[in-house]
Amino acid sequence: MKFVQLESRGGNYLVVASNVAYLRVGENGQTLVGIVGSQPLLVTGTPESVAQKLMQG
Template sequence: MKFVTLESRGGNYMVVADNVAWLRVGENGQTLVGIIGSQPLLVTGTPDSVAQKLAAT
């Protein structure tokens, strides 16, 4: 299990990379991250930059 830190304007999240189901453009240049079995997280960055962080694990 590999954790990835994703930054948010309200604080940072540590998510398990294998539990990310989808990425979608959010509001104000942010990205919605779909987590299996949970509500989506709103994080900073584009879907491409978030995908790069997830793939680097």
């Protein structure tokens, strides 16, 4: 299991990279991260930058 830290304006999340289902543009330059079996998370950064973190993590 590979955990990746994603930052948000309200705090940080540790996300299991293999549980990410989709990335979508959110509000105010943020990204919605769809998690399998859960509600999406609103994190800082563009979908491209979040995808890069998930791939590198």
